[in-house]
Amino acid sequence: MKAYSREFLEQLYRTLYTIRVFETECIKLYRQGLIIGYFHPYLGEEAVATGACAALREDDYIVSTHRGHGHCIARGGQLNKMVAEVLGRETGYCKGRGGSMHIADIATGNIGANGIVGGGLPIGVGVAMGVHVRGSDQVTIIFFSDGACNNGVFAESLNLAAIWNLPVVFMLENNQYAVSSPVEEMSRVPDLYKRGEGYGVEAHQVDGNDVLAVYEKTCEAVDTCRLGKGPVLLEAKTYRHSGHHVNDPGTYMPKERLEYYRARDPIKIARNNLIEHARCTDQDIEAIEQHINQQMEKAIEFGKNSAQPSVEAFLEEIETN
Amino acid sequence: MKAYSREFLEQLYRTLYTIRVFETECIKLYRQGLIIGYFHPYLGEEAVATGACAALREDDYIVSTHRGHGHCIARGGQLNKMVAEVLGRETGYCKGRGGSMHIADIATGNIGANGIVGGGLPIGVGVAMGVHVRGSDQVTIIFFSDGACNNGVFAESLNLAAIWNLPVVFMLENNQYAVSSPVEEMSRVPDLYKRGEGYGVEAHQVDGNDVLAVYEKTCEAVDTCRLGKGPVLLEAKTYRHSGHHVNDPGTYMPKERLEYYRARDPIKIARNNLIEHARCTDQDIEAIEQHINQQMEKAIEFGKNSAQPSVEAFLEEIETN
């Protein structure tokens, strides 16, 4: 392993753990009926967003998905506004108008989640096109999963980014399912990064449960993009720890497979890094976790205490539409 | 070269020459103002349709494109009905309602031309899906060109045909332009058959100006499909002899490139085959050509003498829509 500062490894751990806690606590809120609609947890996939976003500069961009909480947090999103949004409150990122599937955080360059699978792909390429026209060197990471690779816009977007050498990292979170459909049944070549070659796009596979592996590969890809030699396609193999959304028991996920990936829990791996390479103690880590737990509690408090959007104000707002 | 019967080689030549004559004569009609709208000649590409369709059984299917006259003729379409259709007459394939871009000939299994670039791709895969559900062994050839490869449905359709092992030959007529856009600028990998691999689809390139080369490769692909091991992607490299449509001078086509392909004219190549391998004389060939010229003259006569569709009848027809 390369040498990383304790500070950096702690920072990664903080992000991973924050995502874990956010999802875990929100699932509780969902089961209490306080969150409604679709809620797609990122549990088990935390290392992808965390490693990828750690490779970015502050003025870079990301484009997220329906499973977007992890991306938002990894990019520096605020728990208060996130919780408030999934609770549908006026203080949320989208004033309660968007909900889980539409959180966007323009301040951190997070163009937003998307309810259309694959919808973010062309949008992200367009963000990069804007960069290109302006002559800047910002990089855009587009997150998407295996299912989105079968929406035609994946191939189109890959090709468009390629012919214009756009600074895009296509970050394929291959969690091996589109809802209940296993990637092996939806493509003859489940190693989806292999689609890159036909379009002349540099492509690699990486262990999506190992935050440092993701970080390192993304750094390389970002460098390539920054030099005007993009795009790069990265496939991070990972697995969900639960069903597609909160109400999906995920019975189609074979037990052994799930166990295998649970054993390779990204949080555990990152925790080990801290202990083995940064001389952190269990107590050090507990302190970090404690702090995050408290932040999340406060965020929930904030969300719950926030006002519902005013129906009257809303109706007035849309009068002029 | 494999040994082919004189009869077979003559048949190929007849088809090639018929397409050539049809396009040439219709362009004259167009310039006389008798044909209107978009008319996309297949001049220079005749060997692809001819070789491919020769590999099919009578109960097989083809799906065509906006540049579809060649496919229609190669599949056994009738000149009378074709000319009548491009002239917009009631006796045409589509009673003058469709025109050049929408000729379909259900009797010969020609599902039809299409005004949407790439539109025929999913349709063709669906024809094959019907075959699959019925448990038949009919094969479908889908014609499309380089431009259509950048419409997302190409990737989607390739993948769908692949995961269900459908009996589809994707016949990519790479004439190297989408209107004026050269394939090298629209993709980093202008050898477009290479896109097959990422989807696990067997793919080959073939000389699209050599009718026997196309025929042989298509026969192999059709066999593969018939055995339930489809799909197969074939890229036939070819070149237009003129602009995108009748009114496009095609000034963007480099002279040398055009000359190169004109020297490799598919008609010339097939003519040589007849002379070298089937002991045909110039006179024999002239007789064939003469006959086709006459058929085309008759077809034009037929078309010109056919009635325009009745506006009254049409208005009555659509009353019930």
Added chain:
Amino acid sequence: MSTETVNTDIKMRELMVREALNEALCEELARDERVFIMGEGIAQRGGSYKVTVGLLDKFGPKRIIDTPISEASFTGMCVGAAITGMRPVVEILFIDFTSLIIDQIVNQAAKYRFMSGGKGRVPMVLRTQGGSGNGLAAQHSQSLEAWYYHTPGLKVVMPSTSYDAKGLLKSAIRDEDPVVFIEHKLLYMDKGPVPDTDYTIELGAGDIKRPGNDITLVAWSGMVKRTLAAAEELSAQGIDAEVIDPRSLVPLDKEMILSSVRKTEHLIIIQEAIRRGGVASDIASIVQEEAFDYLDAPIKILAGKNTPIPFNVNLEKACVPRQEDIMRAVKEILNT
């Protein structure tokens, strides 16, 4: 149900809309081996709304097909299969996602018969689901029937009850032309009587869900239930509303609406979609033209608010006509 003569020997069961739809699919799959079904998660998982539960076991993976997320192409596939003699039923989980397939539906399916000079037919059904009401926000809550209503060559069906759902879906599958069949997410669990016989409902036959004399209320899909509830409550207040559910928007049972308006002289059309460019406007334009002299007051349209659907449940509810909005509008128009 009032327009069909139902044999009294027939056993009625109380079925949920999703069960009625499942029966329709099941019966048509059994009756006609050309029928097959494609969609995301419809086979193994039985569909997000459980409409296709059990079909995979009964009819096998050749006819009940789980697809990748390739909406445009698997819909296009159905066009090709239909042209060549099959009778595909494709499911697009949300009508919002039909924006990905509208080329296949409008440029291919709807036009093929015409473009081929009448030689080709495209007997396929697009089953999809629309409407708001579950906190699913802007990209999963639209009411987009107007897009398909505006397309020559398509039929558009929107059932509101279990009985209608089954009978109309069977007719849609048997139809020789493409049919867009739009279900409503809030209705799947609603129960209603369904006979145990092989019945169909003609596409184009509206249904008077409640006869009345004072005012005509036209509503379809998710709006029927609350319109009926409003009518019941108004009846207690002495206002006798007639509630018409066209059931299929194309063809539209214009005559049923016109003769009702000629009787009641007042018309309110209630739709969930936004007003601008909606089907309600079109019905209003027809009625004002063909029953001008019968109208005692301008035709009123109650429609969805002119906005994408918000996530927050209170805002979401405020976007769509409610029972009290309907009652208020009736009283306003009747000046009571």
Added chain:
Amino acid sequence: MSTETVNTDIKMRELMVREALNEALCEELARDERVFIMGEGIAQRGGSYKVTVGLLDKFGPKRIIDTPISEASFTGMCVGAAITGMRPVVEILFIDFTSLIIDQIVNQAAKYRFMSGGKGRVPMVLRTQGGSGNGLAAQHSQSLEAWYYHTPGLKVVMPSTSYDAKGLLKSAIRDEDPVVFIEHKLLYMDKGPVPDTDYTIELGAGDIKRPGNDITLVAWSGMVKRTLAAAEELSAQGIDAEVIDPRSLVPLDKEMILSSVRKTEHLIIIQEAIRRGGVASDIASIVQEEAFDYLDAPIKILAGKNTPIPFNVNLEKACVPRQEDIMRAVKEILNT
């Protein structure tokens, strides 16, 4: 042009619509470096209808971009670029092909501002072209403005003259929200006066193309010219028609139409699109509701025939309202 105050010092040139559009693009590209243009064959070839001729030479390949046939994605790209501070103009050669991008327009561009709680904006223009009239048949001749008209979050603009085309396109590019700008294939070569100054026309301001007192005729895009011709001929026969061109359908200059109808008491709406579910129906529904007591006769709609557009030129012509149809309808409604 009547609604704008035009300085009399200004030089007027006779420009074709396509030249006026070209000027608008040129000026906005020069004025604002955030503007860039994408589309098929728009750079090297200058566009199928020559609207973008010369722009590549002036502004270079970074801002004038030829694309592959990937409509969905290059339109989606414009959404992303617009969100992050650019002002893209995307060309889709035929409105028929916008069926491939409607997801990007409706689910992304139109909703982003709303879904982001007002923080994000999508200042992009979709330039496209519709209508029939060149023997281009069913997949290249549709009039689909109703789809976009029905979508909250979009503006819809349809110019009928060179002057309007330029002024409206400039406003569209400067607008903070997505605008669907629909040109008509038969108008590109039409000439009309265009001042040599930097003018814009407010989106939402209709134009009285011909004042009159006896009847109101509302028409847009390709229908304006023949409506004006009909009005001229009717005037010789003593009927004084007012012709209103809304120019932008969203926002719609409702007040201009209503006040005209209050004056003339008769309204005919002429549209090229098929009647069912078209914009004309919606305008009719508004007018019957808001000017009910002024109407002396039912509002009449002249619209395209309910069919895909046929290739044959005679059939094609029969599908769309003609000058004589308009004249006949006027006489019918006025009982003359």
